[in-house]
Amino acid sequence: MRKAKAYMKTRVPLLPSKYFIQNYLSSFLEDPIVEEAKALNANVHEEEAVDDTNSGHYLKALEAFNAGNHEEVLTQCNMELKGYDSPSGEGDESVQEKKEEVAKALLLRGTWLFLMGDGAKALKDFTACIEHPDANLKVKVNALIKRACQHLQDEDVESCFADFDRALKLDPSNGDVFHHRGQVMMLLEKYDKAVSDFDKAAALHPSFPPTQIQKRLVEYRRAFREQNLEKVSACAARFRETVDKFPSSSDGCSIFGQILADLNEYQQAEEYMERAHKLNPEDAMILVHRGLIKVQTNNTDEAVKYMKMALEIDPKCEFAYETWATLEVQSVCQNGVCRSIACPK
Template sequence: MIAALKRIGDEGWQQWSVRNWKFITFTVLATGVASAAVYSLACSGRNNANSDNGSSARSSSTSAKKKKMGKTKKSKTASSTVTAASALEEEALAANAGPISAPGLNASMASLDSIASIETTDKITSETNSKSDESKTASADASNDVESHDHLYPEDIESLTSEDRSKLAQDAKALGNKQYNKKKFEEAIELYTQAILLAPNAIFYCNRAAAYSHIENFAKVVEDCTKALELDKKYIKALNRRAAAYESLGHLTDALNDYTVVCVLQGFKVNSSMSAPDRLLKTISSNITQEYAKSRRPKMPSGAFVRGIFALLVAAGECVRNLLRLSFLIPTIAYMDSFRATPSHATLVDNCQDTSESIQALKLVFSAIKEHRWTEAYEHAVKAIVLNDFNNTKMEAIAHNIRGTFFFLIGHIDLSIADLDKALELDPVDVNSIIKRGTLFMERSEVEKTVEMFERAEKLEPTNVDLFYHRGQVRFLTADYQGAVDDYSASIKNESPEESSVYVHIQMAVAKYKLGNYAESEKKFKECKRLFPNSAEVFNYYGEIHMDRQAHTEALKAFNKSIEMDPTSPLPYINKAILYLNWKQDLATAEAECRKALEVDPLCDIAYSQLAQLLCHQHKLDEAIQVYDKAITVTRTDIEVLNVVTYREAARAQKYASMTYPEAVSNISQA
């Protein structure tokens, strides 16, 4: 089982890496929305801004009089736009030039040869959908024979014809390329500057930017690439080079914007281009999440979570809780209802005759839980331990158990672990605490310890219904569906009437469906309806099965029935939104269903995230970003905030691309 968990994690990460950047940028609402949520919270530091290294002074030394270029080399901004040549031709930088020295850049950037190479012809590569196999038939530039640049300084350039100026500019560029390939970057900069003064050209600016990169004057790289893009808006090499410079300067959002534009202009057809924005997106989102965590106040989750949604995902080798559910394919646990073994902690506390204040507070905890007053229950749990007048170690252990449970729900995993460890120190044989501690090991990817805790629980209580249910969930996650069915069956077999839970029956039906036993799954759902006639959850998950099978009409009936039975649950509304999108591509109705979900549960971050996805899909990016902002305020854990922030930052990058390159929006829609 351990190996399977790790395998599922690795495969999930690989699949995510292939599709996530394109998927996030498209922001299409689909059942794969949860996949992008789950990856490690990388703590990447920002690259320090690099110094000017005196190169600005060297560049400014070229400014003086306008006409005498031998004595004056005034850098002037190009005011006219050059038309890119129709042929798309690029040559890689000579091997002896070496890679760009850009501290902090990820190794993956080395694969972007467009960043490390200069243009050796006068033909601009505007969009890198140019054919790599296109033969480079352009004849060698005559200026390659130029060995001296004395003749490049005419007394009066204004008197020259445009043809002469262009010829001299090409000579200067060719000499600049020679110096560049000899790693004489300052001399190359001077020659590229001469070329620019003679005949401003996007290639000249971009080549000079490449030379500036090698002396780590990244501010000048940005400046020159910006000028190149003013002359040729779709110059891919300039966009890539400027993005790399922005990244070296620590301007990560600007870098992400440029890389996103590259992906859009290429129609998301160049896989190597998508790795850079993916990497930056994770770094930016991680940085934002870490800052947000410093001021984030703990909060109780939405009622839907506490009553019915506790999802475990295995991805990137880490098992985390995540509210962005991949429909029914991610198993759900009714968290507060999933621990139903008797005698329950509530029963033990209720029967306790101790009159201490801590015990009285503890009794109020379970009274509030019974009525779903979660915040009140949490406050009483904290009070019980603060009072600390326990005369019974069993009761004290229960107090730490329940406070640890609430710490888990509000996202304080470290505090939850501490409380459950204390509970087990006080009562080492409490199976409830052992199982909960096992799930917390899963939070930290300590899979072996999770298995050990379950084995420990089984030795103590081999017929414990909670053990079988939670172990079944882990097996479901590892795609061991038959093992999950066996555990669910054992849980049902050993439960007493008061221990019966609708969720274990639902999960068993879903596991059978995953095994391909459709008839058995249908039979089990019918049994669920009979055993739990008032359960809206049965119809909600039954609808998800139909939706997965593309039995859309039946799915809609089931979701409507679930809403009829419990109009306060946001889940069937969200499922209807997904259904209308996949079935009829009805964005308006899907959006309306998400808004209904938020009406019944304003704290449901699933609904906010789904709504934002729909708005992105309709290119309502400003509103989508606002909805993501709201989603962040109602999430509880860092990993959940990270997930939402990732989508928001991707939406912002898409907005930038759409505003700056509106003609490229069709590439996003059609890719």
């Protein structure tokens, strides 16, 4: 743990893959930045876009987001916040004229820094956004959710839940707050509270697949921890029903495939993992989990093959490297042979 913490302090912050960013943002149903980017994209298709030469840097950041140019998103946010970041930023006329854009740019840049693992700078931007007098309700609440998650990564659980509580006081009908707090509860193995939060999120957004899938997952984990085989079987059956309810959810198929593997139903597990991959062939994590199922059946060579396939799709997939490295270490222990692992340039 100490070595891991030391590594996180010294690692160079890098943006994850496009899919990782997309997958993270898809866990929000009320992210104001994503909603604004979608609206901008719709206007572009209707030929109502503002002349790019007259666009502000925040708008250009949204355009870069829609184009999948995530490095440019950060660049444009920095340009938008140039006056704000400077010691004399409060007196910068251009900043004063675009106060709302500044608040949104702080949220967007903070999100990118969070995804890069630059926690200290992310916290600074989220806090500045939350305290900004011109940040609207949705922007403040979204920043509070993301700051809460950063607090959790920093092992500051008290501040994490304080931010969730504050977000709910501001907007008690925001399903994203319950959904992400439910995920935190699940990570902390507070399963009853997690189910309660997912229930509240589902009541607000019954057609949002991630909440329904996560609720079934936490129910399964709770039953598994209790070692109640009857409950485990019932939870697996309900999970299958939920996956059938949302047949286009690759996450649902992938997670259910992992559960089936836990229950030694390997053939069915393979079928659901294959289904997940067909639904979302750009998700490298599906291939990593598929490889882990091969490990459970003692087929290490097949597992390594899936790690390689995952890295071809997403060269930045750290989980694939970690899993592959673990497999190679095990190979050394068993056979005294280690194959090289190629890293992306």
